Amino acid sequence: xxxxxxxxxxxxxxxxxxxxxxxxxxxxxxxxxxxxxxxxxxxxxxxxxxxxxxxxxxxxxxxxxxxxxxxxxxxxxxxxxxxxxxxxxxxxxxxxxxxxxxxxxxxxxxxxxxxxxxxxxxxxxxxxxxxxxxxxxxxxxxxxxxxxxxxxxxxxxxxxxxxxxxxxxxxxxxxxxxxxxxxxxxxxxxxxxxxxxxxxxxxxxxxxxxxxxxxxxxxxxxxxxxxxxxxxxxxxxxxxxxxxxxxxxxxxxxxxxxxxxxxxxxxxxxxxxxxxxxxxxxxxxxxxxxxxxxxxxxxxxxxx
Numbered sequence: 001x002x003x004x005x006x007x008x009x010x011x012x013x014x015x016x017x018x019x020x021x022x023x024x025x026x027x028x029x030x031x032x033x034x035x036x037x038x039x040x041x042x043x044x045x046x047x048x049x050x051x052x053x054x055x056x057x058x059x060x061x062x063x064x065x066x067x068x069x070x071x072x073x074x075x076x077x078x079x080x081x082x083x084x085x086x087x088x089x090x091x092x093x094x095x096x097x098x099x100x101x102x103x104x105x106x107x108x109x110x111x112x113x114x115x116x117x118x119x120x121x122x123x124x125x126x127x128x129x130x131x132x133x134x135x136x137x138x139x140x141x142x143x144x145x146x147x148x149x150x151x152x153x154x155x156x157x158x159x160x161x162x163x164x165x166x167x168x169x170x171x172x173x174x175x176x177x178x179x180x181x182x183x184x185x186x187x188x189x190x191x192x193x194x195x196x197x198x199x200x201x202x203x204x205x206x207x208x209x210x211x212x213x214x215x216x217x218x219x220x221x222x223x224x225x226x227x228x229x230x231x232x233x234x235x236x237x238x239x240x241x242x243x244x245x246x247x248x249x250x251x252x253x254x255x256x257x258x259x260x261x262x263x264x265x266x267x268x269x270x271x272x273x274x275x276x277x278x279x280x281x282x283x284x285x286x287x288x289x290x291x292x293x294x295x296x297x298x299x300x301x302x303x304x
Contacts, residue, residue: 002286005060009282012056013083013275020045020087021094028095029115037224041091049084070285082278089270093263101217101256106159107172110220110247118256119218119249124157125164126174126212131155132237134229135200139184147184149196151203152177152226154233155212156240157249169241175221175230175250176210178203217256218249226250 024040053075061071101118104110110119136150156170180199182192221227230248234240252259 002064005057005064005286006279006282008056008060009079009278012052013278016045016048016052016083017087017090017271020048021091024091025094025098029098035223036228037091040223042088045087045091046080046084049080049087052083053080064286066285074282074285078278078281082274086267086271086274090263090267093260093267096263097260099256107157108159110172117220118252119220121215121218123160125159125161126155126157127164127170127239128155128212130237130239131207132233132239133204134233134236136229137196140181141184144184147182147192147196149180149182149199150177150229151179151200151207152229152233153203153207154230154237154248156237169239171241171244172247172249173230173234173240174212175226175233175248176207177226177230177250178206212251215251216253219252221248221250 027035028040057079058071058075061074066074096117099117101120102113102116103120103122104113105122107121107124113119131153132155134152136152138148140146140148153176154173155176156164157172157174158164158167158170178199182195182199184192221230227248230250231246234246234248235242240246
């Protein structure tokens with residue numbers, strides 16, 4: 001029966017990883033379905049893995065006769081989490097390797113590549129005098145132990161200085177984000193507001209020094225929290241066209257190969273580490289449980 005558990009775990013892991021990755025990749029690139037990447041990469045596979053843990057593995061664990069605490073640990077933690085995290089941490093790699101950097105001369109050419117993400121733009125100008133700022137804060141971590149702060153600046157992008165001087169609005173925004181994380185535990189509450197105010201001020205100062213033209217390549221961002229807040233800034237700014245589909249670009253440094261390499265390492269290491277930990281833990285738990293059952297049976301025989 002333990003061999004059946006291992007075989008099922010390996011099979012379900014492979015099928016879930018490959019099946020969900022393909023469906024997510026296809027939906028992102030070819031279906032036209034717009035789903036926030038945080039949901040598509042994190043929370044949807046989490047739900048799937050927990051459902052599979054109970055549907056597929058609960059009957060097997062019952063037959064193995066493990067005690068309730070061990071069974072609960074495997075069903076609620078080890079099995080679903082060891083399948084979920086490699087899936088969640090690998091989605092960006094399989095999605096991004098489908099794209100290359102598209103060289104264009106001016107921002108107006110972005111409309112010729114509606115399904116592409118990465119661009120090298122030779123000539124563009126921005127109007128920093130018409131920037132718009134949105135501040136966002138939320139808690140994260142266990143019991144809201146961290147306070148996350150984000151300043152989102154967006155400025156209009158134009159093809160050249162003539163268009164910048166003569167156009168009242170743009171369809172293309174250049175997004176800049178500054179972030180910080182503060183401790184949110186009760187002991188840190190007293191001085192927190194000063195730290196928050198200092199971050200908002202520091203963000204403005206950093207933005208005033210930001211070099212908009214030092215760009216290795218741009219990413220057109222969609223279906224992310226960053227895109228949500230930057231598009232909200234566009235919608236509230238008089239510098240952007242409200243009658244057309246707007247585009248958000250963010251500065252990316254390095255090369256596309258650097259991005260591929262980083263994400264490939266994350267994919268390989270997360271898969272090997274969590275898959276290996278799961279197999280070793282399942283084996284160790286089984287040996288421990290069988291030894292306990294064997295010792296209990298021996299004790300019963302001696303008592304009888």
